[in-house]
Amino acid sequence: xxxxxxxxxxxxxxxxxxxxxxxxxxxxxxxxxxxxxxxxxxxxxxxxxxxxxxxxxxxxxxxxxxxxxxxxxxxxxxxxxxxxxxxxxxxxxxxxxxxxxxxxxxxxxxxxxxxxxxxxxxxxxxxxxxxxxxxxxxxxxxxxxxxxxxxxxxxxxxxxxxxxxxxxxxxxxxxxxxxxxxxxxxxxxxxxxxxxxxxxxxxxxxxxxxxxxxxxxxxxxxxxxxxxxxxxxxxxxxxxxxxxxxxxxxxxxxxxxxxxxxxxxxxxxxxxxxxxxxxxxxxxxxxxxxxxxxxxxxxxxxxxxxxxxxxxxxxxxxxxxxxxxxxxxxxxxxxxxxxxxxxxxxxxxxxxxxxxxxxxxxxxxxxxxxxxxxxxxxxxxxxxxxxxxxxxxxxxxxxxxxxxxxxxx
Ligand SMILES: Cc1ncc(COP(=O)(O)O)c(C=O)c1O
Numbered sequence: 001x002x003x004x005x006x007x008x009x010x011x012x013x014x015x016x017x018x019x020x021x022x023x024x025x026x027x028x029x030x031x032x033x034x035x036x037x038x039x040x041x042x043x044x045x046x047x048x049x050x051x052x053x054x055x056x057x058x059x060x061x062x063x064x065x066x067x068x069x070x071x072x073x074x075x076x077x078x079x080x081x082x083x084x085x086x087x088x089x090x091x092x093x094x095x096x097x098x099x100x101x102x103x104x105x106x107x108x109x110x111x112x113x114x115x116x117x118x119x120x121x122x123x124x125x126x127x128x129x130x131x132x133x134x135x136x137x138x139x140x141x142x143x144x145x146x147x148x149x150x151x152x153x154x155x156x157x158x159x160x161x162x163x164x165x166x167x168x169x170x171x172x173x174x175x176x177x178x179x180x181x182x183x184x185x186x187x188x189x190x191x192x193x194x195x196x197x198x199x200x201x202x203x204x205x206x207x208x209x210x211x212x213x214x215x216x217x218x219x220x221x222x223x224x225x226x227x228x229x230x231x232x233x234x235x236x237x238x239x240x241x242x243x244x245x246x247x248x249x250x251x252x253x254x255x256x257x258x259x260x261x262x263x264x265x266x267x268x269x270x271x272x273x274x275x276x277x278x279x280x281x282x283x284x285x286x287x288x289x290x291x292x293x294x295x296x297x298x299x300x301x302x303x304x305x306x307x308x309x310x311x312x313x314x315x316x317x318x319x320x321x322x323x324x325x326x327x328x329x330x331x332x333x334x335x336x337x338x339x340x341x342x343x344x345x346x347x348x349x350x351x352x353x354x355x356x357x358x359x360x361x362x363x364x365x366x367x368x369x370x371x372x373x374x375x376x377x378x379x380x381x382x383x384x385x386x387x388x389x390x391x392x393x394x395x396x397x398x399x400x401x402x403x404x405x406x407x408x409x
Contacts, residue, residue: 033069033072033073033261033264034068034069035069035257035258035261036063036067036068036069036257037257037258038063038067039062039063040061040062040063041059041060041061041062063254063257064249064252064254065249065254067254067257067260069257069260069261070093070254070255070257070260072264073093073260073261073263073264073267074090074091074092074093074233075091076264076267077091077093077202077217077219077223077233077235077267078090078091078235080202080203080267080270081197081202081206081208081215081235082206082208082209082235083202083206084206084209085206085208085209087208087209087237088237088238089208089235089236089237089238089241090235090236090237090238090241091233091234091235091241092233092234092235092241092244092245092248092253093219093231093232093233093254093255093260093263094231094232094233094234094248094253094254094255095230095231095232095253095254095255095256095259096218096220096230096231096232097124097196097198097216097217097218097219097220097221097230097231097232098124098125098128098218098232099232099253100216100217100218100232100233100234100253101125101128101196101216101232102128102132102251102253103234103244103247103248103251103253104194104214104216104234104244105128105129105133105138105163106247106251107243107244107246107247108162108163108192108243109133109136109138109162109163110137110138111136111137111138112137112138112160113138113139113160113161113162113163114138114139114140114141114158114160114161114162115129115133115138115139115140115141115161115162115163115164115165116140116141116143116145116151116154116155116158116161116163116164116165116191117129117140117141117142117143117145117164117165117166118142118143118144118145118166118167118170118177119142119143119144119374119375120167120170120171120172120173120175120375120376121165121167121170121171121196122167122171122196122198122218123363123364125165125167125196129165139160141154141158141161145164145166145177145182146175146176146177146178146306146307148178148181148182148185151182151185152185155185155186155189155191156189161189161191162191162192163191163192163193163194164182164186164191164192164193164194165194165195165196166179166182166193166194166195166196167195167196167198167199168195168199168200168205169199169200169300169307169311169319169321171199171321171323171383172298172323172359172376172377172381172383173298173323173376174298174299174300174305174307174319174321174322174323175298175300175306175307176300176307176310176311176314176315177310178310178313178314179195179205179207179210179211179212179314180210180211180314182212183207183210183211183212183213184211187211192213192214193211193212193213193214194212194213194214194215194216195207195212195214195215195216196215196216196217196218197215197216197217198216198217198218198221198222198350199221199222199319199321199349199350200315200319201217201222201223201270201274203270203271203274203275203316204274204278204315204316204317204319205314205315205316208235208236208237210314213236213237213240214234214235214236214240215233215234215235215236216232216233216234216235217232217233217234217235218231218232219231219232219233219263220232220348220350221348221349221350221351222270222273222274222277222320222349222350223263223266223267223270223350224262224263224266224267224350225266225269225270225273225274225350225351225352226262226265226266226351226352227346227348227351227352228262229258229259229260229262229263230259231255231259231260231263232255273352273388274317274320275317276388277320277386277387277388278301278317278318278319278320278386279391280320280354280386280387280388280389280391280394281299281301281318281319281320281321281322281384281386282299282301282318283391283395284322284384284386284391284394284395284398285297285299285301285302285322285324286302287395287398287399288322288324288398289302291402292327293326293327293328293332293402293405293406294324294325294326294327294402295325295326295327295380296324296325297322297323297324298322298323298324298376299318299319299322299323300315300318300319301317301318301319320349320350320385320386320387321349321383321384321385321386322383322384322386323381323382323383323384324381324382324384325378325380325381325382326380326381326382326405327380328380328405329378329379329380330360330361330379330380332380332405333358333360333361333379333380333381333382334358334361335401335404335405336358336382336401336402336404336405337356337358337361337382339400339401339404339405340356340397340398340401341397341400341401342354342389342393342394342397343355343356343384343394343397343398343401344356345357345358347362347363348385349383349385350385351385351387352387352388353387353388353389354384354385354386354387354389354394355384355385355387356382356383356384356385357382357383357384357385358381358382358383359372359377359381359383360372360377360378360379360380360381364377
């Protein structure tokens with residue numbers, strides 16, 4: 001209890017009783033993490049304030065810097081992302097996946113630097129690089145990061161490459177990048193490596209233990225898993241998180257304690273949810289693979305997928321994301337989307353329930369056809385984020401939607 005809280009308030013006026021803070025009546029520890037909806041934290045006296053401000057003593061000052069709800073969940077995420085290794089990492093939770101990515105880019109890049117990345121990144125990240133960071137004199141080169149010979153040649157030819165940014169499995173091809181080989185190549189050239197681990201979560205893949213320097217997440221997706229808060233995370237060793245913390249607090253990237261609390265609720269069932277979704281995804285991918293109306297199924301769990309072997313090596317299960325191409329093109333894609341009954345159409349992923357996206361009629365509607373096709377986004381491509389429903393219900397919904405295509409082709 002704060003010293004001042006113990007002092008009697010019985011002589012206060014009605015107005016002052018209304019407006020002063022209450023003494024917290026808490027006799028024992030709550031079982032579940034409380035939501036600390038407090039912008040600032042109280043000092044005992046000036047000695048205490050000096051000792052916290054000079055970091056002699058640990059203490060909370062202001063929730064843009066740090067907050068007990070946020071810090072507690074960040075600590076759990078750092079533990080999960082480094083599980084099974086002896087890496088000492090910290091985590092900074094942010095108010096969106098995009099702000100986590102921006103935190104890393106703005107902390108490590110300067111005018112004249114180049115980012116080497118892949119063409120099939122999350123679209124928001126590609127736009128961020130081309131529409132925001134380009135204006136600060138930061139160039140982006142895209143290549144196929146699964147081709148390490150070509151990647152090495154690009155690095156040798158361009159000494160301005162300061163950072164390699166990767167996403168694996170990539171969207172929508174679900175192709176996987178060999179993170180161990182990529183990180184050792186980058187280290188040999190003194191280049192920082194950053195991986196967006198949103199699709200996998202640390203349950204399926206832990207890039208830090210494969211030599212990657214910094215991991216980012218959109219916690220909005222499978223980490224939360226319930227689709228009820230937007231958030232992000234950056235996890236790296238303490239040397240990096242100290243550097244990142246300066247921009248974090250000064251740009252103001254902190255998440256709300258309530259959103260973080262929702263994330264924590266979701267994290268508790270991460271393994272159950274993700275495991276079930278992966279089992280369902282494998283069954284759906286195998287089913288679609290046998291269907292004559294589908295020309296291609298992209299799922300790294302299928303033995304014929306080009307990244308099956310690398311996925312086996314660096315992921316513990318094959319994930320809950322898949323995509324497939326309908327032979328009937330754009331019209332077949334639209335018909336399929338309009339015919340599902342149980343499955344939801346929504347532009348997100350990683351939720352408890354199965355979600356569909358037809359990029360050609362939604363997220364990529366305004367993207368030039370040649371540009372989207374170069375990144376594997378054809379007219380008939382459907383992306384599926386598989387949930388934890390009964391697999392037989394999912395397969396029968398998919399089958400009746402496929403049957404409906406016959407009526408239009
Ligand atoms: C792989 C990936 N990274 C980052 C983001 C951005 O996350 P947020 O929407 O939480 O800002 C997304 C969003 O869809 C994503 O799919």
